Amino acid sequence: MFKKILGQKKVKRIISTQIKSGKIAQVYMFIGIDGIGKRLTAIEFAKVMNCSVNDFTKTDVGVCEKCISCEKITKNIHPDIHFIDFTKQAELEKSDLEKQKILKIETIRYMQKKILTRMYEGKWKFFIIEPAEKMNIAASNSLLKTLEEPPENTIIILIARHKETIPQTISSRSQIMFFQPLGVSEISNWLISNYSIHSTEVQRIVSLSDGSIGNAKKLADENKNKKDELSLWFRFKAQSFYISDILELSKNIVMKSTTLECVNAMICEAKKDFKVYPKTIAPAVELLIASKRLLLRNVNAQTVLDNLFFNLLDLVSYFKYKNT
Ligand SMILES: [Zn+2]
Structure with missing residues (x-):
């Protein structure tokens, strides 16, 4: 029972x-x-x-x-x-x-x-x-x-x-x-069976959760969102998206209200690449910054993100061409 x-x-x-x-x-x-x-x-x-x-x-x-x-x-x-x-x-x-x-x-x-x-x-x-x-x-x-x-x-x-x-x-x-309140092992086991998560992150979350699964879930979700945001630029670069994925992806981001965080994370990663391949990456950085401006002006997030992702998909196919 x-x-x-x-x-x-x-x-x-x-x-x-x-x-x-x-x-x-x-x-x-x-x-x-x-x-x-x-x-x-x-x-x-x-x-x-x-x-x-x-x-x-x-x-x-x-x-x-x-x-x-x-x-x-x-x-x-x-x-x-x-x-x-x-x-x-x-x-x-x-x-x-x-x-x-x-x-x-x-x-x-x-x-x-x-x-x-x-x-x-x-x-x-x-x-x-x-x-x-x-x-x-x-x-x-x-x-x-x-x-x-x-x-x-x-x-x-x-x-x-x-x-x-x-x-x-x-x-x-x-x-x-x-x-x-729940014990350390109960919360750790719950995290491990519900999230794909590194052991150091499990420890951090357990220590902040005060014995509450509710708190642990909130922290683990935040952590996952952050990881998703950081990986976006790399996924675009690796061209791991199909056009059909893009609309789904942008819809999910808007639903989680993390649009600006995602664009910021992408700008940050793109700028690192810009230092190595300035000419190739410049159009993508410009596109990202322009999108951020639109978001700050409260233009509809879904429209901004859809446009950004489709244009970025075009640009990354060009990266591949330049790099080979
Ligand atoms: Zn029954």
């Missing part, structure tokens, strides 16, 4: 034992720093309780991941599993996600309405409230009534960073589970 969750042995052991013995608490509070598996554990918990293939009260096998229930929970479309969070609130308010700073009473009321509706497909309804510390007083007070007497076959999980930020009236009604 809970094979997807890294670390957190104690939490996994307690919840597994409760499931098998049928002594499940109805209100939990998952406490711990970001990026260590609190939300994922809540999702896996919901899967375990609703899987239509495996009976977890009798065996210790993992969730089947194949039944309709498991699939729907993975895709976040299960009608009985509810996330009460900023994404939901933004959807209810029809406003931007970035504007959501506190969880409001209206969102808790939405949850209370949902909690009373009949079960659609599952065996257990789940309500996952995150970040629970962002509920304002009105929302907390309103939630309190629900926590005092949750309906049958309903599990409420509050997710927060610190226990102290939650009103005592709420935490005293919850079974509190403390999630621990």
